[in-house]
Amino acid sequence: MTYDTINILHLERFRDKIQLLETRLDKGTLIIELRFHKQEIICPVCHNMHIKFHSYQYKKIIHSISTHQKSIIRFHHRKYQCKQCHKIFYEHNPISDIYENISLYTKTSILNYLKDYNHTFTSAAIHYYVSIQTVINIFDRYVEAKRRKLPIVINIDEVFISRTHAYKYACVLFDFKGRKMIDLLPTRHKHYLIKYFSRIPKSELDQVEVVVMDMWTSYKEVVHLCMPKAKIAVDSFHLIRTLNEIIKRIRIDTMNKYKQHKSAPVHDDMYYYMLKKFHYFFLKNYEDIYDGKIHIRKMQAYWHKSIYFTTFFQLMMI
Template sequence: MMAVKVKNSLENTALELFGLDASRVQNISTSPGIGQMLVEVTLVPAFPECPRCGGHNIVVFNYTPRVINHDVLTDRKCTLIYNARRYKCKDCHRTYGEDNPFAMKRQRISILTGKAIIEDLRSPNETFASVGERHHVSATTVMKIFDMCVSYPVPVKLCRVMQIDETYSFKSDDSKYVCMLLDYDAQSPVDVLPSRKKEYLAAYFRKFPRSERDRVEYISSDMYRPYREIAATFFPKAIFAVDRFHVVQEYTKSLNRVRIRVMKGTRKGSPEYYLLKHQSELLGIRPDA
């Protein structure tokens, strides 16, 4: 099939911006608008061999328009409508899609946009939100691209004093929390795990040889029971302790529950009721202070 004959300079510019050879394009059209640019592209059919049987008796099965955010313009949003062709093998009846030169796998953004986002995230002054705004995507999309493209070195050594903590993770499929392992002496992270569940932590620490786990002398965490159980199972030589912050936090919560219970049993309007309700900080002052 013949390649498209470029109709105007705008379409020629679009070919250059997308890095496409005109010989690969069957049809391209542009629709400039206020604040955005729409580009529709259909590629020349290649009729690749069937991935199942290797046959060459291939026909076009259908087309599926795919909307892709593309980062070729800085002053406006650019949306690519890619008419993705699907082929069918007449020998084994397998259907399969043509190679997509525009988008990242399972994403609605272009490869160039993904590369630009990763490059921007190299700057310590950037946030997921600021990069997303610049490239006309959400902060969540930027996070997904970061997780997809950036690999983390797997630690081979543990630390002498290990702190275990967690933080809420709104994107994790495995757990509501991610688990953080911190080196207290170096004040640096050891690893960040996608789940704090006991079975996941057990599988993780099982990868370290016993000799390496025996190097850990102290472990601190909050009062989450699986942390204590993991410490007892995999770090029998380490001393386990609840860190000071969580001890104080639990003490404060318990004291507040007692304060509220006593206050409800006190006559409203009395000096005792007023002190318990409005000056509860006095409960934390030592009598001899």
């Protein structure tokens, strides 16, 4: 294998170690067969030098040398056995960290790629043929991003990560006025947030005047404990959503009172039909609803919106 090939595969740091280096294509994936020369090795348990070759384990390591083609190193990993204590162990693998199947070169490439703020975890995963979670894990392990200073008004919210992640929701701290992210925390758990804010100087916490949040109890408790001078404002989005859910629940409960004869055109059935058919009346501003006569198909009648609201209000009061 020529020096140029070794350089193209970004294995130049292992040039003197390489015993076997072959490449082949398998269903569009570049497979790199790699084996190193035997090394002087001792037993990690009893430190005996009398060891013998046991077998090979072929370890697949993602080695993304190109954004246009997936490439995998098939590393011929030697296993040895100590003649004294009979412990079986592997030779040193300088290509990847222990228990991982991604090369150190690929990790470095991903971290360099993420230096551009226009690049995302998703685009990095696509470019380097790894999962999004792998990119996140690499970033969390090697990058310690400094948070921004707390502004006068901050927003606390959560974002769903994954059902398979240790925490389903991450916590986002946002500069409400400056429209910039302050920090991204791995979880929204109360005890973690209290520990996080306890590391921030009290003088900085006291400068926070308003904290905008949803109605999750833990956020409220954290703010009262860590930023007692700050006022709490409920995010209008969450407030409106909660009110809409309450209205929907009342509408459905009222509708179900008239469910018995919904297949026949009787008086009670009309209430069920109207509450279900014209549910949007409860979600729109009165001015935004059509101001003419609205057709009630099942009654073969036309009502003005004012009659609808009068009827619905009377039903809710029953």
